[in-house]
Amino acid sequence: MILYFSGTGNSRYVAQVLSQHLHEDCYSMEDNHPLRPLEDNETLGIVFPVYAWGVPRIVRTFLRHMTIGSRYVWTVMTCGDDMGHADSILEKTLRRKVDAAFSVGMPNTYVCLPGFETDSPALAQQKVEHTQRQLPLIAASIGQRLRLRQLTRGSHAWAKTYLLRPLFQALLLTDRYFWVHDRCNACGLCAAKCPTHDITCTDGHPTWGHSHCTGCLRCFHSCPRRAIEWGRFTQEKQQKGQFSPRTAAGVHC
Ligand SMILES: Cc1cc2nc3c(=O)[nH]c(=O)nc-3n(C[C@H](O)[C@H](O)[C@H](O)COP(=O)(O)O)c2cc1C
Ligand code: SF4
Ligand code: SF4
Incomplete structure (x- = not known):
């Protein structure tokens, strides 16, 4: 089973592609209908966007009460740039380690502060195409139940997740x-x-x-x-563009 949350479509696209490769059913965390019970030995995938080098509140709330047991758990986190130690925040939420963790670059959606912009169409396309090349390899690793981490933590990752993130959450989210x-x-x-x-x-x-x-x-x-x-800084900012049909057929927010 794959569980995902997506604010604007990036993570949903990633979850859908992985679902096709892995032949796993895929559920949005924002749907209200109850989840089917996980079968014994079934793997669990968790796909979400990185927010403030951590995990969105809606994802933490959803996962906090799940009983996951000792099954193989993997995660793919989408980010505009770098993800800090978001995997550790996820593990704290789940109260256990994840077996495999990956981050993939996707078009940026954060625009609320000066210096944070949506990507140009060319850069957005470049990121999506790079991720499209990564996803079959990620799916193959998950299919073999490998235990690994392929993460773009970025610079000052610890400080971003453990010092900046609490401030960001309290004041800006x-x-x-x-x-x-x-x-x-x-x-x-x-x-x-x-x-x-x-x-x-x-x-x-x-x-x-x-x-x-x-x-x-x-x-x-x-x-x-x-x-x-x-606030004051979004007026000149662009909305995130939709993926073009060439890069991701039928995927819209
Ligand atoms: C509130 C907020 C915080 C974000 N923080 C980060 C971040 O810490 N690092 C990063 O690389 N991208 C960050 N982003 C960008 C998203 O993680 C990225 O664009 C993601 O692919 C969006 O996925 P979605 O379309 O599924 O919502 C942030 C976006 C938002 C809205
Ligand atoms: S109000 Fe908040 S949760 Fe709702 S769409 Fe806007 S940013 Fe997302
Ligand atoms: S036009 Fe007004 S009501 Fe419609 S989405 Fe925009 S802000 Fe909301």
């Missing part, structure tokens, strides 16, 4: 700074798409609930009017 332009046409899509049901629409226009947001920026990236901003 919040929906308090979202606001909406007049060009919002009250279509309601942001509320319908929010994975944590954090957005409600009053007269069609969104307001954020300040309690459940997992920081995925799906609302920002998927607004058809580009009407959502977060």
Whole structure:
């Protein structure tokens, strides 16, 4: 079984490709229907985007109460750049080691601070194509139940995960700074798409609930009017583009 969370489609794409290679069924962590029980000796895959060199809150909440036992567990983490020690945060959540852990580069989605931009179409394409070449090899390693780590931790990985991440989570992973332009046409899509049901629409226009947001920026990236901003620094930023059909047929957020 593969469990995944995806804010804007990158991790869902990776989960779907691995599901095809491994012939495993694939479930989104944001679906409400109950999971089928894991069979004895069945492997468990966990796919998610790295947030602040760690694990998104929605993923930690979902996994915290799962009983995983001693089965083979693997994870693929998608990241725009580097993932720090996100695998250790996952292991703390699961209360056990994972047997195999991989990180893959995908188009960046974080845009809320100065210096953080979505990738140019060329760079996004380059990242997706590189990951497309990696995924069959990753699937082969998982198929053989190898125990290994292929991770892009980046520089100052420990400090990023254990010093910066708590600050980032406390101060910046919040929906308090979202606001909406007049060009919002009250279509309601942001509320319908929010994975944590954090957005409600009053007269069609969104307001954020300040309690459940997992920081995925799906609302920002998927607004058809580009009407959502977060704080002061997103106004010049681009939304993440969709994958082109050539690179990932049929995959949309
Ligand atoms: C709140 C937030 C924090 C992020 N933090 C990191 C990070 O620490 N390192 C990184 O390389 N990418 C980071 N990213 C980028 C995402 O991990 C990356 O774009 C990922 O592939 C998005 O996957 P998705 O489309 O499945 O949501 C962050 C994105 C968001 C929204
Ligand atoms: S998706 Fe955009 S245009 Fe539609 S209601 Fe939300 S903010 Fe307004
Ligand atoms: S409010 Fe926006 S950023 Fe927060 S969980 Fe919903 S879609 Fe994601």
